[in-house]
Amino acid sequence: MPDAGASTMRADIVVVGAGPAGIAAAVAASGAGRTVVVLDASPRPGGQVWRHRDRASLPSVARMWLDRLDRSGATVLCGAQVVDAGPGARIGAEYQGRALKVEAQAVILATGAQELLLPFPGWTLPGVLGVGGAQALLKAGMDVRGKRVAVAGTGPLLLPVAAALAKAGADLRMVAEQAPPEDVRRFAVSLWRTPRRLLQGVAYRASFLSVRYRWGTWVRRVAEMGGELIVTYTTGRSSWAEPVDLLCTAAGLVPSTELARLVGCEVREGQVVVDGRQQTTVPSYYAAGEPTGDTGMEAALVEGTIAGLEAAGRGSGEAGKLKAERAAHRRFAARAAAAFRLRPELRERVEPDTIVCRCEDVPMSAIRHGWSGRQAKLATRAGMGSCQGRTCGAALEYLVGMARDTVRTPLAPTSIGVLADLASHLDESQGAS
Amino acid sequence: MPGTVRILVNGRSCDVPADVSLAAALLNAGHAAFRRSVAGEPRGPVCGMGTCHECRVTIDGVMGRRACLEPVREGMQVVLDA
Ligand SMILES: Cc1cc2nc3c(=O)[nH]c(=O)nc-3n(C[C@H](O)[C@H](O)[C@H](O)COP(=O)(O)OP(=O)(O)OC[C@H]3O[C@@H](n4cnc5c(N)ncnc54)[C@H](O)[C@@H]3O)c2cc1C
Ligand code: FES
Numbered sequence: 001m002p003d004a005g006a007s008t009m010r011a012d013i014v015v016v017g018a019g020p021a022g023i024a025a026a027v028a029a030s031g032a033g034r035t036v037v038v039l040d041a042s043p044r045p046g047g048q049v050w051r052h053r054d055r056a057s058l059p060s061v062a063r064m065w066l067d068r069l070d071r072s073g074a075t076v077l078c079g080a081q082v083v084d085a086g087p088g089a090r091i092g093a094e095y096q097g098r099a100l101k102v103e104a105q106a107v108i109l110a111t112g113a114q115e116l117l118l119p120f121p122g123w124t125l126p127g128v129l130g131v132g133g134a135q136a137l138l139k140a141g142m143d144v145r146g147k148r149v150a151v152a153g154t155g156p157l158l159l160p161v162a163a164a165l166a167k168a169g170a171d172l173r174m175v176a177e178q179a180p181p182e183d184v185r186r187f188a189v190s191l192w193r194t195p196r197r198l199l200q201g202v203a204y205r206a207s208f209l210s211v212r213y214r215w216g217t218w219v220r221r222v223a224e225m226g227g228e229l230i231v232t233y234t235t236g237r238s239s240w241a242e243p244v245d246l247l248c249t250a251a252g253l254v255p256s257t258e259l260a261r262l263v264g265c266e267v268r269e270g271q272v273v274v275d276g277r278q279q280t281t282v283p284s285y286y287a288a289g290e291p292t293g294d295t296g297m298e299a300a301l302v303e304g305t306i307a308g309l310e311a312a313g314r315g316s317g318e319a320g321k322l323k324a325e326r327a328a329h330r331r332f333a334a335r336a337a338a339a340f341r342l343r344p345e346l347r348e349r350v351e352p353d354t355i356v357c358r359c360e361d362v363p364m365s366a367i368r369h370g371w372s373g374r375q376a377k378l379a380t381r382a383g384m385g386s387c388q389g390r391t392c393g394a395a396l397e398y399l400v401g402m403a404r405d406t407v408r409t410p411l412a413p414t415s416i417g418v419l420a421d422l423a424s425h426l427d428e429s430q431g432a433s
Numbered sequence: 434m435p436g437t438v439r440i441l442v443n444g445r446s447c448d449v450p451a452d453v454s455l456a457a458a459l460l461n462a463g464h465a466a467f468r469r470s471v472a473g474e475p476r477g478p479v480c481g482m483g484t485c486h487e488c489r490v491t492i493d494g495v496m497g498r499r500a501c502l503e504p505v506r507e508g509m510q511v512v513l514d515a
């Protein structure tokens with residue numbers, strides 16, 4: 001067993017992220033007899049889909065996997081923010097205010113996805129949340145009872161979030177899907193191949209039947225007036241404004257690839273490149289779940305299991321069967337991506353004085369087309385702030401095709417003391433530099 | 434039901450359920466803005482998962498902590514810069 005008290009731990013395998021992918025990876029690798037350490041920045045395991053306060057409130061599949069994780073013998077450290085990683089499977093984290101170094105034989109990156117938050121006039125106002133962001137805050141105890149709420153975004157996440165808000169007592173005023181009605185309809189029809197998903201969608205919709213659910217509708221701008229948010233919606237042909245207390249809006253999910261990029265894994269079209277064994281292009285680094293671009297909880301469980309078995313050197317038997325399942329999930333992900341591709345009008349919402357980098361308050365007018373992420377940083381400080389370009393980097397990549405700057409440590413702000421402790425650890429593996 | 438804990442927000446005490454995140458507790462207490470941006474605009478949480486850094490507050494004297502990643506704790510002293 002790794003020693004959970006020390007600031008240096010050793011294990012065969014370290015898993016970053018305790019969502020479905022990370023949980024499945026840890027369970028598989030432990031089951032194959034390996035010592036496993038799981039690190040997650042959140043207070044409890046479960047990732048996005050199984051974020052919870054009270055485990056009893058979760059669906060049975062979630063409880064089953066969390067119980068398996070408990071029994072697996074893996075050491076699970078929640079509240080551990082990974083801030084650095086280096087070659088040779090070394091991970092640096094901040095845990096309980098101190099540096100934590102983990103040395104392993106293999107690393108499984110199960111870091112999930114983040115929302116694509118695109119700038120538009122008013123998007124920085126308090127009360128404007130992400131779609132998944134609203135879901136995450138709700139699961140963490142946000143009270144929405146009686147609040148007028150609008151949900152505007154895209155893709156399969158809209159319906160569960162709208163349903164959850166309605167169930168939590170929100171006065172849901174609007175659910176807007178940006179994709180055109182033809183595309184959504186074609187996607188819905190294609191769900192006959194996966195009847196379970198179809199039924200789930202119908203059930204979500206049934207839970208907010210009295211609420212308008214519009215396809216081909218998006219938010220053009222939002223303004224604050226007398227404590228209310230005045231949201232202007234548009235269909236491209238007509239526009240109208242309505243007041244709400246909370247606006248939940250995003251442009252879908254994008255893989256979280258910071259850690260993968262930091263260690264030098266190849267990332268293509270925003271997705272970590274993996275082979276059939278879930279191995280990245282960097283030796284001893286594997287990736288599973290959202291980072292590889294295969295969306296959803298079921299795909300994450302399958303990929304996590306494959307990665308766990310492969311990293312443990314037991315890939316040949318069981319992993320073979322799982323690969324067929326993975327292929328089915330990939331086909332579904334591809335259909336969803338095609339149906340919910342972002343309409344060009346979302347790009348045109350940004351105005352010269354719209355803030356694009358929220359950490360440094362850089363307006364769009366300061367950004368030149370053709371700049372790289374590095375050039376934008378040097379000239380305007382965009383991407384230099386606390387979040388290190390996580391929000392504006394993804395947005396500018398989409399808006400103007402700006403290439404992302406290289407990732408730097410620490411991945412999240414931490415104290416000088418933690419940094420100094422970690423630097424020596426990673427330098428040992430990188431040689432003097 | 435979980436018990437409650439008492440936290441201090443800008444010096445004022447506030448009883449909140451023991452199992453919520455600090456971000457949720459602050460929102461529920463009526464704080465929509467948690468910080469001021471470099472240009473002085475009010476900002477509040479967006480992503481709820483540690484990515485956007487808009488929920489930064491000072492906790493027990495440590496600046497720049499993300500409230501969405503912090504469970505509430507008895508006696509926690511929180512300073513909002515908004
Ligand atoms: C905000 C949000 C809300 C969502 N809500 C839902 C929902 O309600 N229902 C649904 O079906 N799908 C939801 N999704 C989609 C979700 O991505 C998938 O359903 C599923 O959770 C993916 O599993 P995963 O294991 O790949 O990643 P995740 O479940 O995202 O797990 C990744 C984990 O890695 C951790 N992590 C990442 N980087 C680090 C680091 N550097 N250090 C330490 N820990 C790290 C995160 O804290 C997280 O717990 C949501 C997505 C987002 C972004
Ligand atoms: S709400 Fe985005 S980091 Fe906390």
